[in-house]
Amino acid sequence: MANNLISDAVLVKNYIEGDESALSILIERHQSKIYGFIYTKIQDRDICDDVFQDTFIKVIKTLKSKSYNEEGKFLPWVMRIAHNLIIDYFRKSKKMPMQRDNEEYSVFSYLTDTNLNVEDQIILDQVEYDLSRLIDELPDDQKEVLQMRIYQDLSFKEIADATGVSINTALGRMRYALMNLRKVIEKNQIILTN
């Protein structure tokens, strides 16, 4: 009860001089009013707690840096800080409005999972397996160029250097490789789509 007798101004002075318990008394004394004030503006308890916390962080910094001058009263000053932080909060939330799902709008119509589902993955594996078997059937020189181009991602110049032929020959082999693949696929009516 003795705490109630000490005025805010004395508590603030004591706090500035290093008495940490003075802050605890100040918070206990005014928390309900300050928190209630924040809650009337922001009806979300978690955000209210954040704003309340930020308010007192500002209070602590101002008092500890000794830039507080006791012109008015402590509580109106803290209320003003809280008020400014509430305005900041609404400014920020206006820039980044929170979207909630409703019947017309769903966040999942904008965000998609690009990973394949199990079925698609099985089909893709099958297609790749079929294709590798088809490539194995190609003549060696065509197969070599195609594998270097597609699987090793080499340029035709690099392929030409590696295989000891001209670039035009490498290009020609690639062309024949693709033509032969198409022929086999059409002949056997293989479906290579996912």
Add this chain to the structure above:
Amino acid sequence: MAKLYSKQKLAGQSMLPKKETIAFILNYSKALSIKKIGKMSFEIIAN
């Protein structure tokens, strides 16, 4: 007999911040010290 709904303290919940919030503020206050050197001020948080 009709229930006395008015006895339920729905509106009477006190508007107080969480205990954790208060504890954080008090700990922050204990940890923080601000030193002024010339025109500059340094915030030091004792961990």
